[in-house]
Amino acid sequence: MDGAGCAHHATCSALLSQGRSRSLRRPPDPRGSTLKAIATAYNRGHHRLAVILAGWTFLLIIAGALVTSNDAGLSVPDWPTSFGSLYKIPKLVGGVKFEHTHRMIAQVAGLLTIILAIWTWRVEKRRWMRVLGFAALGTVIAQGILGGLTVRFFLPPPISSAHAALAQTFFCIAVAMALFTGRKWVEEQPRVEFDQRRPSLFTLTLLSIFVLYVQLILGAMFRHHGLSWWPHVVHAVVVAAVLAWTSIRALTVYPQIEAVRRPAILTLSLVIAQLGLGFTAFLTRVSWGRDAVQPELPMVLATVAHVAVGALLLAITVILAIQVWRHVPIAFEERVPQAQRDPSAA
Amino acid sequence: MLAVYRTDGDVRGTAGTTTSKKGDIMNKKTGWTKITISALALCALLILAACNKKEETPASTPAAETPAASAPAATPIDPATVATINGTVKFDGTAPKASKIDMSQDPGCKGTNEAENELVTGGDLANVFVYVKDGLGNRTFDVPKDPVVLDQQGCRYHPHVLGVMAGQTVQIKNDDPTTHNIHPTPKDNREWNESQPPSSPAIEKSFAREEIMLPVKCNQHPWMKMYINVVKNPFYAVTGKDGKYEIKGLPPGDYTIAFVQEKLGEEDQKVTVAAKETKTVDQGFKAAAE
Numbered sequence: 001m002d003g004a005g006c007a008h009h010a011t012c013s014a015l016l017s018q019g020r021s022r023s024l025r026r027p028p029d030p031r032g033s034t035l036k037a038i039a040t041a042y043n044r045g046h047h048r049l050a051v052i053l054a055g056w057t058f059l060l061i062i063a064g065a066l067v068t069s070n071d072a073g074l075s076v077p078d079w080p081t082s083f084g085s086l087y088k089i090p091k092l093v094g095g096v097k098f099e100h101t102h103r104m105i106a107q108v109a110g111l112l113t114i115i116l117a118i119w120t121w122r123v124e125k126r127r128w129m130r131v132l133g134f135a136a137l138g139t140v141i142a143q144g145i146l147g148g149l150t151v152r153f154f155l156p157p158p159i160s161s162a163h164a165a166l167a168q169t170f171f172c173i174a175v176a177m178a179l180f181t182g183r184k185w186v187e188e189q190p191r192v193e194f195d196q197r198r199p200s201l202f203t204l205t206l207l208s209i210f211v212l213y214v215q216l217i218l219g220a221m222f223r224h225h226g227l228s229w230w231p232h233v234v235h236a237v238v239v240a241a242v243l244a245w246t247s248i249r250a251l252t253v254y255p256q257i258e259a260v261r262r263p264a265i266l267t268l269s270l271v272i273a274q275l276g277l278g279f280t281a282f283l284t285r286v287s288w289g290r291d292a293v294q295p296e297l298p299m300v301l302a303t304v305a306h307v308a309v310g311a312l313l314l315a316i317t318v319i320l321a322i323q324v325w326r327h328v329p330i331a332f333e334e335r336v337p338q339a340q341r342d343p344s345a346a
Numbered sequence: 347m348l349a350v351y352r353t354d355g356d357v358r359g360t361a362g363t364t365t366s367k368k369g370d371i372m373n374k375k376t377g378w379t380k381i382t383i384s385a386l387a388l389c390a391l392l393i394l395a396a397c398n399k400k401e402e403t404p405a406s407t408p409a410a411e412t413p414a415a416s417a418p419a420a421t422p423i424d425p426a427t428v429a430t431i432n433g434t435v436k437f438d439g440t441a442p443k444a445s446k447i448d449m450s451q452d453p454g455c456k457g458t459n460e461a462e463n464e465l466v467t468g469g470d471l472a473n474v475f476v477y478v479k480d481g482l483g484n485r486t487f488d489v490p491k492d493p494v495v496l497d498q499q500g501c502r503y504h505p506h507v508l509g510v511m512a513g514q515t516v517q518i519k520n521d522d523p524t525t526h527n528i529h530p531t532p533k534d535n536r537e538w539n540e541s542q543p544p545s546s547p548a549i550e551k552s553f554a555r556e557e558i559m560l561p562v563k564c565n566q567h568p569w570m571k572m573y574i575n576v577v578k579n580p581f582y583a584v585t586g587k588d589g590k591y592e593i594k595g596l597p598p599g600d601y602t603i604a605f606v607q608e609k610l611g612e613e614d615q616k617v618t619v620a621a622k623e624t625k626t627v628d629q630g631f632k633a634a635a636e
Contacts, residue, residue, distance in 0.1 A: 075565035077527055077539040093452040093524065094566035154529075154537050291609075293445045293461040294569035 040125045040186055047181040049119060053112045054174040058311065060109050061167055063102040065307035068164075068223055069300040072098040073155050079148040106144065113140045116177070129180060136177065139170045157226025164220035165213070168311050175315040176322060184259075191257055194331035201253070201260075201328050204246040205321035208267075211235070211242045212314045219310065223303075229286050236278060243271045243317070250320065257327045263320035270313040277306040421485040423597050427621035432592040435474045435585045435605060439633040441466035447569045454524025454544075455501035455567065462506040463571075463609050470589025471631055473507040474607045475558065475575045477582035478593070479614065481601030487579050493517040493550065496562075496572070498526050498542070503562070503572035507608070509582040510574060512556055518542065518549040530562045530574065539565075558606055573608055598623070605629045 067073055075095025076082045082100055083090050089104075090096055113136050120133030146163040153159060179185055195201050215235050221227035250264035284299040292299070442464045449455035465472040493515035497504040501522060510516055520526050520542045529539040534555045542549055553560070553576040564570035575582065583591040593603075598621045605613045610631045619625050 071563075071568040072565055074529055074539050075527060077529075077541050083541060091525070093454065095527075095568065096525070096566060097451070099565075154531075154539060291463075293447060293463065293571075 041123075042183045042186045043123050043181065046116075046119055046123055047178065047183070049112065049116050050174065050178040050181045053109070053116055054171070054178045054315075056105070056109050056112060057167075057171045057174045058308070060102070060105045061171060061311045062304060062308050063098070063105045064164070064167060065304040066300070067098045067102050068160075069303045070095060070098050070295050072096070073160070074151065075099045076103070077151070079151040103147075106147065110140050110144060113137050113174075120177070126180075129177075132173065132177060132180070136170065136173045139166065139173060143167060143170055155224060157221055157224040160224040161217060161220035161226060164223070165216050168216055168314050171311055172315050172318045176318060179319060179322060190259070190326050192326075193254060193257065193328055195328045196331050197249075197253070200330045201246070201249055202321065202324045202330055204242070204249060205317065205324050208243050208246045208317045209314070209321060211239045212310075212317055215239045216310065216314065219307075229282070233278075233282065236275065240271055240275060243267055243313075246317075246320070247271070250324070254328055257323075259323040260320065260327055263316050263323060266316045267313065267320055270309055270316060274306065274309045274313055277302060277309055281306045419486070420488040423595065425595070427598055428595045429598055429619035429622060430592065430594045430624040431596060431601075431603065431617065431619060431627050432590065432624065433626045433628040434589045435471045435476070435591065436469050436589060436628065436630045437464075437466045437471040437633070438630045441469070442633070449501055449567070449569070452501065452524055452567060454522060456523075457500045459500065459502055459569065461569070462502075464607075465506075465587065467587050467589075470585075470587065471607065472585050472587045472589065473505075474585040474589075474591070474605050474629075474631075475507055475509060475573070475582065476585065476591045476593065476603060476605050476629075477509065477558075477575065477577050478579055478596065479602045479604035481599055482579055482581075485579070485597075487511070489513040490580070495519065496574075498522055498528075498564070498570070501526075501564075501567050501570060503570060505584065506572050507584045508572065508574045509584055510553065510576055511580060512554060512576050512578050513552055516551050516553070516574065518551065520544060520546060525566060526564045526570070527566055528562060529565055530560055532557055532560045535560065535576070541566075558604075558612075559608055575606070603627055605631075607631055610634055 072095030076090070076099045078084065080086065082088070082103060090100055092100060117133040117137040121130050124130050124133070143163065143166045146159060146166060150156065150159045150163050199207075215232065218227065218232040218235055222229050222232050247264045247268040250260050251268070254260045281299070281302040284296070284302045289296055289299045444460040444462070444465065447459035447461060449459055462473060489511050494508060494510050495517045496508055497519045499521040501524070508516070518528055523544050525541055525543045527539060527541040528549065529537075530553075531537060532553070534557045535553045538551070540549060553574065555576065556578050557574075557576045560574045560576060562572050562574055581593050581596055583593050585591045596619060598619055600616065600618045603615045603617055605615070610633075613629055613631065615627055615629065617625060617627055
């Protein structure tokens with residue numbers, strides 16, 4: 001392979017900044033190159049709100065997991081009201097403690113998302129960020145409707161599972177917004193190294209996200225009594241293998257790029273933790289807790305931790321994919337007709 | 347001569363066209379506006395559909411779930427010839443220890459509570475639903491006007507297993523100082539879920555279709571579970587703590603008697619009773635395989 005780096009640095013910068021293409025016609029500069037990201041002002045307050053929303057969403061996912069694990073999904077039988085009221089807080093005992101707390105946290109998440117979407121629209125120069133802000137708002141609205149439908153239709157597994165999957169999708173959007181509004185993303189000149197391996201690291205990160213989504217849906221279907229436990233357990237092997245492949249590739253080939261190395265280490269660590277938590281959840285729920293007369297604390301703790309770490313793992317993998325997209329673009333050979341390769345034809 | 351059939355199935359029932367040119371900002375904006383409006387309209391429809399569900403479902407009065415008023419008149423039974431079937435249901439093997447229930451998450455739940463899914467006292471098995479499963483042919487029976495009562499007291503259901511005829515009223519009371527929700531999860535009947543605050547009037551419901559071991563639970567208190575058995579004839583009973591049951595007023599004939607336990611499954615027996623005969627039909631259940 002001949003040549004190295006971008007033929008026209010300015011062109012590459014423009015392509016990167018516009019986000020249109022990551023496919024570059026020339027092989028990489030072995031020394032690495034730095035490209036300037038789009039010029040946009042860092043807004044501390046805006047970024048902090050995005051971080052708060054991401055953290056709050058994580059809390060919301062834990063609260064939702066507690067509802068399912070405590071079999072409290074229908075303890076408040078009505079929606080959008082709670083025991084006939086939109087604002088009164090009922091006595092937080094029994095299953096109501098979990099279900100209504102989940103609803104209150106969700107309402108705050110909705111409010112934060114509205115504020116973030118409007119703020120993003122007003123301060124952001126990046127059009128796609130403004131769109132992302134409203135995509136987050138649309139997702140949180142859809143999520144609220146799914147939550148309501150699952151109550152109104154008595155927890156049908158497909159709706160309850162869609163509610164669980166969309167929750168983590170929203171969490172990933174919130175985390176991505178926090179990343180995109182961060183000082184590092186906005187102000188740093190990203191170090192870029194072109195990826196010539198196949199499959200590319202970016203492809204691997206996309207594959208990782210895909211297998212995690214499948215796993216998320218299988219797990220949710222199991223938790224909501226729509227599927228047996230074994231598809232989730234069998235697919236865990238696939239997820240572990242794909243995520244390990246992705247993380248190890250990132251760590252061995254691009255250890256010098258901090259923005260890639262950090263999420264790769266986290267991904268690998270969380271995979272190991274998640275396998276342990278999954279095994280514990282299996283023991284406490286399927287094996288030991290099969291005949292339990294009520295949700296037992298070890299089962300609740302193990303399962304909720306498994307859901308929480310699963311959400312973190314998906315979010316970290318999305319961050320890894322984004323950072324790989326930014327720092328390790330795919331390089332491919334120029335394929336042009338022979339006639340055009342001939343300088344005399346030009 | 348009694349023939350024994352075993353059925354190992356789990357009976358718990360878990361039940362304008364717009365052309366858009368590239369660069370035409372107005373058209374693009376119009377397109378996005380249409381998409382946004384369509385999405386919002388869809389959301390609104392979904393919400394509306396969800397909110398209207400309550401109105402679409404039949405009113406939860408006993409009459410609403412009662413079989414059609416044009417049901418045929420009950421087939422007469424000669425009281426002078428009726429027979430009785432009684433007996434005891436035993437548990438074969440080491441009696442399982444009842445699991446303690448932790449009710450600390452709600453201070454309104456007083457006292458102690460134990461699981462009732464396998465209630466064995468001295469080998470006698472309680473809470474077994476016994477009913478005439480087959481043999482009554484095309485006979486029809488009047489639906490009793492008196493309701494059967496299901497009480498919530500001490501954050502447990504009384505009784506744990508209930509028999510009721512299809513269309514008969516089930517009166518649900520709350521004698522606890524805390525809110526319960528009653529949530530049947532049927533396979534063949536309509537599912538519903540209602541909360542019942544302390545000191546509130548009894549909820550009256552009925553079930554239109556036959557369904558054995560229809561689970562009922564309280565999502566406020568996840569340990570609260572009971573089973574309603576909906577049958578089309580009045581020949582049923584539930585074993586007491588002594589494992590005994592009695593079915594009276596049965597016309598002479600050949601029947602299949604079913605014994606159903608929520609965890610152990612169903613055992614059937616063929617039995618023939620003559621006029622005025624009292625026949626003892628005992629049944630044993632073996633411990634469920636681990």
